[in-house]
Amino acid sequence: MPLSSVGRKFFPVEAAAEKQEKKSRKTEQLPVVAKKSAGSQNTHAERPKTPVRIIPLGGLGEIGKNLTVIECSGDMFIIDCGMAFPDAEMPGVDSVIPDFTYLEKNADRFRGVVLTHGHEDHIGGLAYLLKKINVPVYGTQLTLALVESKLKEHHLSQSAKLNVVKPRQTVRMGCMAVEFIHVNHSIPDAVGLAVHTPAGVLVHTGDFKVDYSPINGGIIDLARFGELGSKGVLALMADSTNAERAGFTPTERTVGESFEKLFATAEGKRIIVATFSSNVHRVQQIINCAERYGRKVVVLGRSMINVMNIATKLGHLQVKKGTIIDVELMNRYSAKDIVLITTGSQGEPMSALTRMAMHGHKQVAITPQDFIIISATPIPGNEKYVTRVVNELMKSGAQVVYERMYEVHVSGHACQEELKLMLALTKPKFFIPVHGEYKHLKKHAQLAVDMGIPKENVLIAELGNIIETNGVQMKVVSQAPCGSVMVDGLGVGDVGAIVLRDRKHLAQDGLIIVVLGIDKNGTVVSGPELISRGFVYVREAETIMEGAKQRVCDALEGCSANEIRDWNNLKLTLRDVLIDYIREATQRRPMILPIIMEME
Template sequence: MNPSRSAPGPSAAGASRATVRVTFLGGLGDVGRNCTVVECDGRLLVIDFGVMFGDPAIMPGVQHVLPDMGWLASRARDVVGLVVTHGHEDHLGGVPHFLRTIEVPLYGSALTMALAEHKVTEARLEDRTSFNVIEDGERRRIGPFDVEAVPITHSVPQSLCIVLHTPVGALVHTGDFKIDESPVDGRLTDLERLRVLGDEGIALLMADSTNADRPGRTASETRIGATLRRLFSERPDRRLVVSCFASHLHRVQQVCDAAVAQRRVVVPAGRSMVNNVRIARGLGLLDVSQNCLFGVEQLDTFDPAEVCVICTGSQGEPGSALAQIAAGAHSQITPGPDDTVILSSHPIPGNERAVFRMVSRLARSGAEVIHDGHEQVHTSGHAQRDELRELHQACRPRWFVPIEGEFHMLARHAQLARELGMDAERVLTLTDGAQITLTGSDLRVGAGVPAPYHYVDGTLEDPDAGVIEERLALTAGYVHVTVVLDRHGRLAAPPDIATRGWLDMTKHRDVVKALTGEVARAAERHHNTARSRHDTDEIERAVRRAAGRFIGTRTRRRPAISAAVISLD
């Protein structure tokens, strides 16, 4: 795959006849699974294809949720590329799944492409794509699309704001961003370029809404480094364990800097942390000497006060390094009273219970645990309201669609745009599956496309919603009723009740006995009224209904119920 690198500007002739369609397949109503598709001249350009972590309370067994591929798969031949704005899982994590269905070149910054290549190679899909680096400020022709990469600040290096120069005007997709005036790497959000684009005319702005509820400005990432240096210096005799996202390389850099300043060795733990440290060092994006880096298998050669472990698992993810450490299941790291564990993160909505369960386990081990409720050990990578104002004032778009957030975040961002003077009808608060068409200066909201959740369950993809509902039903327990009929269609023996997770059958014999009687009466009623007394399917349905009514009324529980009818004909 050898995409063209030329980038001619759009022709003014015929612009009034041109149309550009934008379809939102994810990220409008949830934090995660971000995906936007832009169509021009019958070709599709996809921006991001991320994952959302499954909520075990409502999606038991689901590891990830992806944007649905149904509509995209039906247009597979029209897709000319997938541009990834940055290297976070909610924008990049679904790329291997995407490539299994659609063979297409990938585009993004050097770090984003290196992270994508690692994922794709692990999935053995590298023959289905190419990895194309777009530099800051570069314009690149991808099919009919004139794509410009504007540098923007986020918590992962080399994040990009994607600008599409189209016959109807510029479309600006911010990806995740903040306006950090003192970033760790010195790479600033290019507001001046966005102002120039605003002067030229931005048709549509699509902007990150994650912190649209929060007033003021997001604290600079460099402030976290100062906190870490202080905490480290106050604990010279303790082993330090710091957990953060493996892709949060600005944070990793500051942890390494604080550790090296104290003459500690840095020990990456967790597969993604080890891989990302290696990748970032190879690209020159992480400045830490190889002499300071050691593997977890070498921990025993150092005094605990000489060690700083940096690991994955800040969200309490099952199987992550910190989750294993907290559970006492890590092969090399056992927490204890001489340890300080710093969670350099904030729980993603829905992860709070898992995070604080892990914190409690660490505390029970005697370890000191510090999180952002105690100290400023984390700052967001997302713009708050003052920064969003700066973005809008720079861009001054004709139309605005808030993206990337739960619906209340989108609504607050839309409210901010109206407060800044945009006409209410030009601010569109949409949901997944929405489809808009821009024609000249007009915009039309279409019927949309299906955009259901696409579940990933271990190595299996897309268990349907019915399977998830069945799993949820099983959380209330399971009851199986067996009825044996003689050759006349009457009960040959009392019904047998077997349960799992519903109740203690020894403690509640009276309930089980009453259920047995209710099922027996239902079977007898069917025998007395049925046209065919050997219709086992009908008897099963009657028995199931009777059991369900009894259990719901008597126990106020709704376990999964099954029935088997055996005829001795």
């Protein structure tokens, strides 16, 4: 499906804003007036305007599944629709997406989806939303190319309404106009947003950093953020991921300089570099080094191959002809002439690098002739997986370099000085920190107060908060349904708290199944048979299992003597007897599942 241009739908930002402001002058003034921030431009008495609502449904107090609703009058759109990785308390779950209940209830007002960039935590939930509500989607070229690739997996590529936009262009969302602003991030084609509403301008940074020497794509459009600030920004929503880190985020080029030194160090060895598949800038620098040192490049990992193909086709990745070769041709070259670019920087169990480390990759075997660079920082919770992979690689004799040893990774998110710069440029009246755990939001909020925004004008929101502002005040007026929906295989939302509880129970203590047959008179005619899985190895614990079987037989005799015929009561009795016995004998509590079959 070709990506369509929305050039004919673009609206002049100033004209749209002025038109809405004229309409809003008839609104009555509200009694509570917020203090002006240090950068406020108004000197006359402020009058309330048509209110606009901001409703975060994901991305606050957590990392991932970013989704924010913006609504005004009878119109509504969302910023991003991402997914999150499951935590240790979600066994068997593949991914987590936001709850779309609020969007489904307001589908008649839903005008579209606006995407800031192509990372999974911002686009990973989109396919599941479009299956429910097929609305237009707006994003930059690379972002929508990555979206289209995912939609093909869900058989949605033909029905989806994808519209390509460019920085400094705007699209209409009912009574609102959304302007796209170029920002730097760890993936090309990232944008921030200026939402022009009747109440004023809302600025949403998306994920951003300030990189004065980016690999490609140009410097973040600080001038436009400054222009918006000089005209008056009602509210700023800014990336809080690195709010705890002082200073500036280093430029991506520092990683390239490190690669140059490491490639020189690895002379005579095969080089393997693991990084995020979406980090096109990082991949470009690896390829540049490989070409300068006369090495061929082999790409491993489905997601890496997919992103590199898309980025190359769109011109975001420059590769000389003949540089990249197929993995099957790798053995025709000596180790010193090869660079492998692979997935697995987070220690993912099925990734290419993990399979190499565990001697499970069909085409690549790790040897002492390998020099491995892990060009990423472990996502919180993944540290133990990355450490395991590093250990296994080293056991195979490979030399491994990672971030703690060498500057082979820089963040794609702004640190404190860049966050302060964004606040200084936009001079917002109100501030809502977004994209981060509570500690990140809290620190970012304090930075805003330090920059002169009145404390009462800074809101650390929670998921589902319906935040309303009329240009004069901002407050939480209600609560929208929100939460996490778990995706397990093809099932979406069919795994809940009870299923997770059972999975954890099974994982911790295992299962014992009691099977017996009863005739229509209630007499036991077969069994009981006890089957154990994940509890004990039966051959080594015969005494325990025989004792359990005897307890079941005794319980059945007691039920017969007391004329207990009801199957539910019989199952409860057997379960209680076994729980008591097993706990006494082993201090464990396996799941007990009695199965009674009626026999002729």
